[in-house]
Amino acid sequence: MNKELEKINQTLEGKSFEEKLKAFFHTAVAINTPVAIWRKPQEEKIQATCQVTEGLDFVEEIESASTGFLFNCFKSNQQGNFIRSEINLDQESENLSISPKLESSDRLNHFFNQFAQFQEDPTEFNFQEQLKAAPHVLDDKQAFIQLVEKCKTHIEEGYYQKIVPSRRSRYQLPKGFHPVHELMKLCKSYENAFVSLVYTPEHGLWLGATPELLIETENDQYFRTVSLAGTQGIPKNFNLSQAAWTQKEIEEQALVSRYIINCFKQIRLREFSEHGPKTVKAGNLIHLKTSFEVDMKATNFPELATVMLKLLHPTSAVCGMPMKPAAQFLEQHEGYDRSFFSGYLGPVNDKGTTSVFVNLRCTQIFKDGGIIFAGAGVTEDSIPELEWNETEIKFRTLLNVFENI
Numbered sequence: 001m002n003k004e005l006e007k008i009n010q011t012l013e014g015k016s017f018e019e020k021l022k023a024f025f026h027t028a029v030a031i032n033t034p035v036a037i038w039r040k041p042q043e044e045k046i047q048a049t050c051q052v053t054e055g056l057d058f059v060e061e062i063e064s065a066s067t068g069f070l071f072n073c074f075k076s077n078q079q080g081n082f083i084r085s086e087i088n089l090d091q092e093s094e095n096l097s098i099s100p101k102l103e104s105s106d107r108l109n110h111f112f113n114q115f116a117q118f119q120e121d122p123t124e125f126n127f128q129e130q131l132k133a134a135p136h137v138l139d140d141k142q143a144f145i146q147l148v149e150k151c152k153t154h155i156e157e158g159y160y161q162k163i164v165p166s167r168r169s170r171y172q173l174p175k176g177f178h179p180v181h182e183l184m185k186l187c188k189s190y191e192n193a194f195v196s197l198v199y200t201p202e203h204g205l206w207l208g209a210t211p212e213l214l215i216e217t218e219n220d221q222y223f224r225t226v227s228l229a230g231t232q233g234i235p236k237n238f239n240l241s242q243a244a245w246t247q248k249e250i251e252e253q254a255l256v257s258r259y260i261i262n263c264f265k266q267i268r269l270r271e272f273s274e275h276g277p278k279t280v281k282a283g284n285l286i287h288l289k290t291s292f293e294v295d296m297k298a299t300n301f302p303e304l305a306t307v308m309l310k311l312l313h314p315t316s317a318v319c320g321m322p323m324k325p326a327a328q329f330l331e332q333h334e335g336y337d338r339s340f341f342s343g344y345l346g347p348v349n350d351k352g353t354t355s356v357f358v359n360l361r362c363t364q365i366f367k368d369g370g371i372i373f374a375g376a377g378v379t380e381d382s383i384p385e386l387e388w389n390e391t392e393i394k395f396r397t398l399l400n401v402f403e404n405i
């Protein structure tokens, strides 16, 4: 097996990282196997992993999971998807490597053969032909405004404090669109984002650049999460310290912080640090963010990642408060299935670190175009027209990059 790998790595010499990444992605899609490519915020390195053996795992416990990539939809009662890291490509080594646990198999040979073939003729493969056609999407401004009004009425009646309705919209992929190239452009444009491209035969192709961390653990010691809400577009050359926030936005973000603190309270965790709220830049937008950190060793909470993932998702940044009734409201009134939008995703147990993000500012790519998603936090002070505008500028985070604006 190592000989096979050596041979493949020799063929990579002299190729650019983007060419290698494209070959990796094309191979996985062509042989119908799940693949994830990602770049963490503030990091240079792009990593890719794929699973050639059959069957996606369902991860019960983060701590005992193998190294891999978690990809979960919005509805928390639906099973998670976990792509086991079997074949890897990262920007540091620039080479393919395989998990020491992986045994030689037909599937692995199939991957190697296909990869070698794409090395020889990189232009041959049209990834889009492997994808499904996009569903029909009803994207109507008036309908969304009415949905926001409905949220407000329910909030005023006292059932909820906040609801986060969302919408999706179809767009045409610009000429020459390639998801790997777009991922590289997103990495360059948005250094604070978690940028990812995920494909599974069952769930299709997703590309995103999210600003929102859900949970992170570092070296089995530090646990981190954030509360992020409040949104404004920013003009170019804007100074962050000049940001002004309305009472509505301050309260909307404080609700998310309270939700996180309540989760800590439920498990009787009292020792955590809290920083913020601070204004942060996320692509073409600014948000209010508070960061939380727990020393898992000092508090004797080694399984905090698993416990908090279950408690936090979906947070009031993407669903509402109180959580369960807000999720039911959305199920009843939102009018479509969010699927992986506002679910969560990220690398697990990768050199001692797990980083899982909320899947925002994302798009699903189909045979015949893309569908883009965005939501907006509604409170009793919301102005429906402005919430619509907010979803429009959230779409622009990706679309500006795709259209080179």
Ligand SMILES: C=C(O[C@@H]1C=C(C(=O)O)C=C[C@H]1O)C(=O)O
Residues within 6 Å of the ligand: 164, 166, 212, 228, 229, 230, 231, 287, 317, 318, 360, 361, 373, 374, 375, 376, 377, 378, 394
């Ligand atoms: C729901 C989204 O974003 C969330 C909602 C925000 C808001 O309402 O201001 C801000 C950041 C995110 O927590 C989205 O980007 O689609």
